[in-house]
Amino acid sequence: MKLSALFDNAPDIEIENLMVDSRDVLPNSIFFCIKGMIHDGHRYVNAAVKNGAVCVVHSEDIKRNNANVVYIKVRDVTAALNQVAACFYGYPSKKMVVYGVTGTNGKSSIACMIRNLLNPVYACGYIGTISIEYGDTKLPPLLTTPDIVPMQQILHDMAQAGMKACALEISSIGLEQHRTDSVDVDIAIFTNLTHDHLDYHGTMENYFEAKKRLFDQLKPDGTAITNKDDPHGMAMVADCPARVVTYGVLEKADYEAKDIQLNADKTIFTLVHDGSEYPVQTNLVAMFNLYNLLAVIAALHEGGLPMEQILEQLNTIPQIEGRMERIEEGQPFNIIVDFAHTPDGLEQIFKFASAITPKEKRIISVFGSAGKRDTKKRPVFGQLADKYCDLIILTEDDPRDEDPIQIAEEIAAGIQKTNRIIIESRYDAIRQAVEVANVGDTILILGKGDETFIYREFGREPWMSDPAAVRDALRKYYFETEEEDEDETVE
Numbered sequence: 001m002k003l004s005a006l007f008d009n010a011p012d013i014e015i016e017n018l019m020v021d022s023r024d025v026l027p028n029s030i031f032f033c034i035k036g037m038i039h040d041g042h043r044y045v046n047a048a049v050k051n052g053a054v055c056v057v058h059s060e061d062i063k064r065n066n067a068n069v070v071y072i073k074v075r076d077v078t079a080a081l082n083q084v085a086a087c088f089y090g091y092p093s094k095k096m097v098v099y100g101v102t103g104t105n106g107k108s109s110i111a112c113m114i115r116n117l118l119n120p121v122y123a124c125g126y127i128g129t130i131s132i133e134y135g136d137t138k139l140p141p142l143l144t145t146p147d148i149v150p151m152q153q154i155l156h157d158m159a160q161a162g163m164k165a166c167a168l169e170i171s172s173i174g175l176e177q178h179r180t181d182s183v184d185v186d187i188a189i190f191t192n193l194t195h196d197h198l199d200y201h202g203t204m205e206n207y208f209e210a211k212k213r214l215f216d217q218l219k220p221d222g223t224a225i226t227n228k229d230d231p232h233g234m235a236m237v238a239d240c241p242a243r244v245v246t247y248g249v250l251e252k253a254d255y256e257a258k259d260i261q262l263n264a265d266k267t268i269f270t271l272v273h274d275g276s277e278y279p280v281q282t283n284l285v286a287m288f289n290l291y292n293l294l295a296v297i298a299a300l301h302e303g304g305l306p307m308e309q310i311l312e313q314l315n316t317i318p319q320i321e322g323r324m325e326r327i328e329e330g331q332p333f334n335i336i337v338d339f340a341h342t343p344d345g346l347e348q349i350f351k352f353a354s355a356i357t358p359k360e361k362r363i364i365s366v367f368g369s370a371g372k373r374d375t376k377k378r379p380v381f382g383q384l385a386d387k388y389c390d391l392i393i394l395t396e397d398d399p400r401d402e403d404p405i406q407i408a409e410e411i412a413a414g415i416q417k418t419n420r421i422i423i424e425s426r427y428d429a430i431r432q433a434v435e436v437a438n439v440g441d442t443i444l445i446l447g448k449g450d451e452t453f454i455y456r457e458f459g460r461e462p463w464m465s466d467p468a469a470v471r472d473a474l475r476k477y478y479f480e481t482e483e484e485d486e487d488e489t490v491e
Helices: 042-049 077-088 107-119 146-158 172-178 204-216 289-301 307-311 343-356 375-388 405-410 424-434 466-490
Strands: 017-021 029-032 053-057 068-072 098-103 124-127 131-136 135-137 164-167 187-190 222-229 243-250 253-261 267-273 276-282 334-338 363-366 391-394 417-420 442-446 453-456 460-461
Touching: 029 042, 042 053, 053 077, 068 107, 098 107, 098 204, 098 417, 107 289, 124 146, 131 146, 131 204, 135 146, 172 204, 172 363, 187 204, 187 267, 187 289, 204 363, 204 391, 222 289, 243 289, 267 289, 276 307, 289 307, 289 343, 334 424, 334 466, 343 375, 343 391, 343 442, 363 375, 363 424, 391 405, 391 424, 405 417, 424 442, 424 466, 442 466
Parallel strands: 017 029, 029 053, 053 068, 098 164, 098 187, 124 164, 187 222, 222 243, 243 253, 334 442, 363 391, 363 442, 391 417
Antiparallel strands: 124 131, 131 135, 253 267, 267 276, 453 460
């Protein structure tokens, strides 16, 4: 693409790449001098030029000492990057219906359900914490919400592959860092707002305002879908220029659930919408998943799908990897793997476990807390587990450069009465839970979902994933032990 197509009054030189990291070798590129929390791109112009930049976009005065480089000064480099990236990749989000999901919990579940339920109707991609998926392509995740350039490139690839829609997880940090400013969101969904990311945002007020950006910037002909039962639900859309649609259970809403029956393997309820009532049965379980499902139904119906076409698919929604994933290998006790990593997320899982576990049986939890992240929630995790669990096994969860044992001790500070064990190795912690479980117990493996890595001091280290670890431990330390016991009995 010509530089003149990206900036007014620019020369007709060919641009092949967009560069934000001066260390990347990208020939015929535009280098954007982004100011980050630690580094300022203005300091690395010479390195960027050496690595292929033929144009530099900056907001501060810099030395223009290379006659072969075009220098363009702008007021806001990030805003310019958003505009240029969208244009460079052909405004891909305008070629699809984009469902943007934000909130503390439920983003992955809702976005994945939207993709799974839309795909039989028309092709839908997914970008989020679990993966990047479209058509037959499945890639590992980047960030929950990718940075500006990879975001536009992924959306371009999706559009090229024939995707007609995209379900996109939009994080508060992504919003704060303007990663989705150039994404044309058609339907924006708010799930809930609870304690999380305060290490980054500082206060709940800042966290709220970051989320609210999605709705404040929504186009007038878009649709905002909000959880009316959440204390922040209506405030989130107070200044939204688009049409607002609500869902809920406790309050009257545009999409409302009543006569709810929560079971261990299914949920039954009546959906009330626009004066009509619809009987619903789904294989999703737990109250928080009912809220997720209401958001999905609202989004798809507001997006144009007939209600009957949506509801007929709800009884066999595909299992979302690492999200309330039931591991069923023939063992006589429950095992659930979930990504829950916030106080509210843990409590919702604990409440569900309490509902499905007989009173005389035990709830065994395995979890930790991420290093270099919001440390205030660690003792809160301990308090919640103490309230609901019968055995707590504390272990590593992305410790980064912190000591996993020290993190576990900080969680344990909130535990007053429940037996607890600290086992640093995540696999050994899962193995211990499997080995001590009895018939009818419930094991909860929380915090990482289906992630196949653990963040350590040196970066990502491969991890087999919690579901794989559970299955491996069952095979090696539960079923093999049972077979040995049977052999001894026969002898």
